[in-house]
Amino acid sequence: MPSTEKLLHFLSSSLICAAGVCLLGFGMSTDWAAADMTCGPIETEEFNGSSSLEIGLFNGxxxxxxxxxxxxxxxxxxxxxxxxxxxxxxxxxxxxxVILLGLALLGSAGSILVSLYNSFSNPYQTYMGPIGVYTCSGLSVCLASLALILYVANAFLGQMFETLVKADEAKVTLKDVKITLKVGFFLLIPYICFNMVSILMVYLYVHTAYTRRKEQEKPTEDAPKEIMMY
Incomplete structure (x- = not known):
């Protein structure tokens, strides 16, 4: 039966990871960015119009x-x-x-399941032990971080907002695009942090257990050879 200390560490890890999943789930359903730009007919240079967009990952x-x-x-x-x-x-x-965020959520789900399994059992050093939490949460951190970078690159360098406007009205010229990142995007940051904290909770338990085990073995290692012979 796992100790109370182990139960608390792994349960805390799963709860923190679950909180991160809730944050990202909400973030994926709300607005990620907004943009304002001036526009005009493609055949002239008169920019007397404007377009404003607020978009999430799927709708805007x-x-x-x-x-x-x-x-x-x-x-x-x-x-x-x-x-x-x-x-x-x-x-x-x-x-x-979107694909990277979906895979990140899948990794977090795996981390939650492994943490809960370790809370009530003792798989020790198998892939269902602490290494499973490190792998799943670490993968989520990497995928979410990459998604964050790609979204910024797409919004500011990939002309995503200009493409959204021109897809509805091709005969338009755009300039002075001002982009603002919104809450959905920024929720990626605490999601990444929560997954890192869930790894830290498990690591602290493993490190403490390893240190305690080494201390228990030390008296035997330091005992005089004459005593160990008997």
Whole structure:
């Protein structure tokens, strides 16, 4: 039967990891970024219109004023459908972000299950032991970090917002794009931190148990050879 100390460490690890999953799940359902830009007809250089977007990973909203000659307020933006109309880096990078986040959630789920299993059993040093928590949570940290980097690159360098606007109105010229990252994106950071803390909780138990075991073995190792002969 696992000790109380082990129970507390592994249960804490699973609860912290579960909190991270809840954060990321909420983050994936809310807005990730917003953008404001000026626009005008492609055949002229008159930029007297504007377009504003607020998007999540799957859906968003657009507000157009004279962009280029029409105004529409509160247009629903299906992100994948619009990006798919203009094939290129934006749709590929956005799809990669969503896939990486899905795999990160899967890794966190694995870490929760392994931590709970260790709370009530003793698989010791098998893949279902602490190494399973390190692997699953570590994988989630790496995948979520990569998704964070790819999203920033897509938004600021990959012209994702320009693509979303032009997919709905091709004959438009855009400039002065101002992008603001929103709560969904920033929730990736505590999610990554929670997974790192879940690893730390298990590591602290393993380190403490290893130190205690070495201390218990030390008197036998230091005993005089004459005594050990009897």
């Amino acid at each position: 909203t657009e507000f157009k004023i004279n962009c280029p000659r029409i105004s529409k307020l509160g247009i629903k933006v299906p992100v994948f459908d619009r990006l798919g109309k203009i094939a290129g880096a934006p749709i590929i990078l956005h799809a990669l972000v």
